[in-house]
Amino acid sequence: MAEIDKVFAGSIPKFYDTLMVPLIFQVYAIGLAELAAASSPGSVLETAAGSGVVTRALAPQLDAGARYVVTDLNQPMLDYAASRQGPDSRIEWRQADALHLPFEDASFDVVCCQFGAMFFPDRVAGYAEARRVLRPGGRFVFNVWDRIEENAFADEVTQAVATVFPHDPPRFLARTPHGYHDVARIREDLIQAGFADIAIETREEVSRAPSARDAATAYCQGTPLRNEIEARDASMLEHATDRATQEIARRHGQGPVAGKIQAHVIVATR
Ligand SMILES: C[S@@+](CC[C@H](N)C(=O)[O-])C[C@H]1O[C@@H](n2cnc3c(N)ncnc32)[C@H](O)[C@@H]1O
Numbered sequence: 001m002a003e004i005d006k007v008f009a010g011s012i013p014k015f016y017d018t019l020m021v022p023l024i025f026q027v028y029a030i031g032l033a034e035l036a037a038a039s040s041p042g043s044v045l046e047t048a049a050g051s052g053v054v055t056r057a058l059a060p061q062l063d064a065g066a067r068y069v070v071t072d073l074n075q076p077m078l079d080y081a082a083s084r085q086g087p088d089s090r091i092e093w094r095q096a097d098a099l100h101l102p103f104e105d106a107s108f109d110v111v112c113c114q115f116g117a118m119f120f121p122d123r124v125a126g127y128a129e130a131r132r133v134l135r136p137g138g139r140f141v142f143n144v145w146d147r148i149e150e151n152a153f154a155d156e157v158t159q160a161v162a163t164v165f166p167h168d169p170p171r172f173l174a175r176t177p178h179g180y181h182d183v184a185r186i187r188e189d190l191i192q193a194g195f196a197d198i199a200i201e202t203r204e205e206v207s208r209a210p211s212a213r214d215a216a217t218a219y220c221q222g223t224p225l226r227n228e229i230e231a232r233d234a235s236m237l238e239h240a241t242d243r244a245t246q247e248i249a250r251r252h253g254q255g256p257v258a259g260k261i262q263a264h265v266i267v268a269t270r
Helices: 012-037 053-061 075-084 123-133 152-164 183-192 212-221 225-252
Strands: 043-046 067-072 091-095 108-114 134-145 197-209 257-269
Touching: 012 053, 012 075, 012 108, 012 134, 012 197, 012 212, 012 225, 012 257, 043 053, 053 067, 053 108, 067 075, 075 091, 108 123, 123 134, 123 183, 152 197, 152 212, 152 225, 152 257, 183 197, 183 257, 197 212, 212 225, 212 257, 225 257
Parallel strands: 043 067, 043 108, 067 091, 108 134
Antiparallel strands: 134 257, 197 257
């Protein structure tokens, strides 16, 4: 993973939350929040919380006396998440790297992490940190995207933007969000981190946007793909977005668009 891949700052948090979240993250957040809440945990740690889509789904399902610590590496994402959440004395917002958690051993019943593990430079270390802060019997609940070919818009945007920079195609989406999808490897990484009880389910969903342009803008301007395009030629951001729009419209039509998305949902019990 390139350093630039984990920078969610500048105008990314707003575009991410308003365009990417409804497109692909909301539907999985509802499922992950249900899984996390299923054991009625008294204490939950969320890592890589981003703009807070899981937080908004999970907080209403936790008990009045629960402790919910919400963290992310990038403070601008966390600020955005906090600004969208109503006042809630159970929630503690804290900047934290999932690989170096500033919490005591065995201090949480559940650790949850939606679409964050792909960004960890060392997954075994990240999983071992999650395990360290879990109480015995506690659950690490997380998800990762399946391969890019199973995720229609991401694949189409990557192919379209490659035509704008044919000698140095931006590969962020394939390399990072869709770069960690091998179920056997995920299981092996969890075992190496000390987990023995592991359940993995592959879930297909549908991604919907009001138009091809909304979907293209979400990927090109609301993710670190934007950093990659701007690093090559900032003046090409709109042109790259136009190319992605054309490709999505060519395959899915001019009106509202719908495309397949697919992810692995994992529960590892300590
Ligand atoms: C694709 S977003 C997912 C955000 C959110 N969970 C959601 O579902 O919308 C990935 C998030 O991982 C965060 N991130 C990247 N590396 C991280 C790390 N080492 N520790 C914690 N968070 C990290 C980024 O700041 C970003 O908010």
